[in-house]
Amino acid sequence: MMKMQNVGCFAIRKKLTRRQEYILLFLSFALPLLLWCLVSYVPFLYHPLIRVTDAGDSFLCAPGDLIERSAFEEENRELASGGGKVMRGERANPAYLPAPHQVARSLVTAFLTPPRRDGEAWFHESIGHSIRIVFLGFLISSLFGVPLGILCGTFPFFERLIEPFIEFFRYFPAPVFATLCVAILGINDAPKIAIIFIGTFFQQLPMVANTTRSADGALIEAAQTLGASRRRILMKVIIPSVLPRLYKDMRILLGWAWTYLIVAEVVGTSSGISWFINQQAKYRDFSNVYAAIIIICCIGLFCDMFLAWFGRQIFPWESKHKGIFYRAAEEIFGPRDQVFSIVLSKEERRKRDEQHSA
Amino acid sequence: MNSTLPDYKQMMSPEVRDRLARLVRRPVIMETLNLFKEFPTSSGKKQIVLKDISFQVHQREFLSIIGPSGCGKSTLIRILAGLETATSGEILLDGKPVVAPGAERGMVFQKYTLFPWLTVCRNVMFGLESIGKDRDTAENIALQWLDIIGLARYADYYPGQLSGGMQQRVAIARALAPQPRVLLMDEPFGALDAQTRTQMQNYLLEVWRNIDITIIFVTHDLDEAVYLSDRILALKANPGEINELIEVPLPRPRRSRMLLEPEFLATREHIDKLIRPPVKREDECEFKVVNMVGDKTFL
Structure with a gap:
């Protein structure tokens, strides 16, 4: 008899326990952070440079300078042979590798530090500007891309008319239009929005069209045999049936819009979060650079998490539970005794529902 | 094997004969006239899927369409629904030609098609x-x-x-619900388990008995066809054409125990012979079963 092998956590496609999932979630962030801490705080692990603490008699270095270890030793050898006072220093990491605590501090101070020059944007203003550009570009793209995509996915006429050109145009990288956009639209926000539009729209249209084409033909036929008009089939069958998938597409596309942001922001007058990053890199204040990058990641992540949660609420048939909007509608429009039952416990609500359906 | 069974036609009781005679005198709800359907094949030739299909369905009739796989029965009902167009021929509903899907012909599919x-x-x-x-x-x-x-x-x-x-x-x-003239059913219980299917059959008969609806029912299940229908349209494959129109000699209302009565078995046997494809010599495969159980006494 073969003995069942106990493979523990490494079973193929077997669901982990809740506890294991949380531990792994924690580790997936903790491990990279630990690596970063080791490199930053444990001396001799990396620390390839020397930060000068006491310049001694050296003319070349001043306290606070970061220099190569070999250069430091050579300089000291020369100073010693000349009878001067040698430099002293401690091992340090390069400026582009700040320690976690410095970045953590910058996450707060970046918001509080006024811009170095008058007229420049505060950090939160930069972020606000970036978000505005992304959402405007994405919104304008969706205003055209979604209806046209649905049209192409529904009627072969529009598919043949529109999609070949879009498929061709899609392979132009959006940044090549940068100069053109500036020439046509000037140097302010308009070309930036245009870049995001170009980057998103030409991906969006084929994506929406494909998703629309994936609408279940059997449902469309069922609607036809129920006497639904073409308009009704489009509005009440095709669109609702692909809406959850379209929503997922939009989430992916919003992610792409963010990547085009970095291109868009260096077009014309530099602005937004990438301007902030460039500026801080010029000041060699890399902890601020990392802080800005982390904040972009967080905005992206929270935005996506919110949209995922929101999607579960507005498409209750996709998961088993009723969405909060459905429940809210039940509360508001339901029978009198249902009003305010949001304060009831789950158990009480279940009982009430049973009574109601009986 | 059931060669002892007499011809199903001779087993029909006078009441059933009378009922079927009255049924054919009722007004015709739907009829097809010389329906042909061809599909182009990859080699450029045309494959005839349906050949010269003409039949009539009368008011409140339960008509089944049965045939071997590939005989085009699903294509036929889809043409009746208006979801596909025939190459030539005509479909009349209450004397008016059918060209597109419409609410006067309700349809139930094998796949679950609720929104x-x-x-x-x-x-x-x-x-x-x-x-x-x-x-x-x-x-x-x-x-x-x-x-x-x-x-x-x-x-x-x-x-x-x-x-x-x-x-x-x-x-x-x-x-x-929209009160169609005809209910078209394309193997509607095909995806259900055997027990649920039997329930659904009885349940469908009960609904049909109580409302004014004509049903055209496609199936590949012989028992289902005989148990449910007034008349059965048996198709041949390659090309799909009408083989025979069988009048079911069972009285109404149908009861589960009728599945064991000689009328049922004789009809079933008759259709089975009709639609079972003749076995060709090259299609017959020879099994070579090797006893791999060491213990011969087990056999």
């Missing part, structure tokens, strides 16, 4: 709203239908929360 984003009640309302009923009227009629099929409690459920059999019941209610 998953609509609740059960809204699904039944869909067809009613399509034919121009306002929302309140549609809701009232839909709720009545849910009552008839015994699923009123599930009005606010989504289809995904119901079992397969329940979903098909809702699908039947949805097709019947």
Whole structure:
């Protein structure tokens, strides 16, 4: 008899326990952070440079300078042979590798530090500007891309008319239009929005069209045999049936819009979060650079998490539970005794529902 | 093996004969005239799927279409529904030609085709709203239908929360709610397990008995066809043409015990011979079974 092998956590496609999932979630962030801490705080692990603490008699270095270890030793050898006072220093990491605590501090101070020059944007203003550009570009793209995509996915006429050109145009990288956009639209926000539009729209249209084409033909036929008009089939069958998938597409596309942001922001007058990053890199204040990058990641992540949660609420048939909007509608429009039952416990609500359906 | 069974036609009781005679005198609801359907094949030739199909369905008749796989029975019912067009020939509903799908021919599919984003009640309302009923009227009629099929409690459920059999019941209610002239059913119980299928058959007969509806029912299940139908249209494969129109010698209402009566068995046997494809010499495969169980006494 073969003995069942106990493979523990490494079973193929077997669901982990809740506890294991949380531990792994924690580790997936903790491990990279630990690596970063080791490199930053444990001396001799990396620390390839020397930060000068006491310049001694050296003319070349001043306290606070970061220099190569070999250069430091050579300089000291020369100073010693000349009878001067040698430099002293401690091992340090390069400026582009700040320690976690410095970045953590910058996450707060970046918001509080006024811009170095008058007229420049505060950090939160930069972020606000970036978000505005992304959402405007994405919104304008969706205003055209979604209806046209649905049209192409529904009627072969529009598919043949529109999609070949879009498929061709899609392979132009959006940044090549940068100069053109500036020439046509000037140097302010308009070309930036245009870049995001170009980057998103030409991906969006084929994506929406494909998703629309994936609408279940059997449902469309069922609607036809129920006497639904073409308009009704489009509005009440095709669109609702692909809406959850379209929503997922939009989430992916919003992610792409963010990547085009970095291109868009260096077009014309530099602005937004990438301007902030460039500026801080010029000041060699890399902890601020990392802080800005982390904040972009967080905005992206929270935005996506919110949209995922929101999607579960507005498409209750996709998961088993009723969405909060459905429940809210039940509360508001339901029978009198249902009003305010949001304060009831789950158990009480279940009982009430049973009574109601009986 | 059942060669002892007499011809099914001679087993028909006078009452059943009389009933079928009256049935054929009823007005014709739907008829097809010399229907042909060809599909182009990859080699450029045309494959004839349906050849010269002509038949009539009378008011409140239960007609089944049966045939070997590939005989085009699904294509035929899809043409009747208007979902596909015939290469030539005509379909008449109440004497008027059919060209496109419409609410006067309800259809139930083998796949579950309830709209998953609509609740059960809204699904039944869909067809009613399509034919121009306002929302309140549609809701009232839909709720009545849910009552008839015994699923009123599930009005606010989504289809995904119901079992397969329940979903098909809702699908039947949805097709019947706009009061079609004909109900077309394309292997509607094919995806259900055997037990649920039997329930659904009895249940369908019960609904059919109580309302004025003509049913055209496609199936590949012989028992199902004989048990449910007044008449059975048996098709041949390659090309699909009408083999025989069989009048079922069973009285109504049908009961499960009839599945064991000689009339049933004789009819079944007759159709089985009709639609079972003749075995060609090269199709016969020879089995070579090797005894791999060491213990011979076991055999």
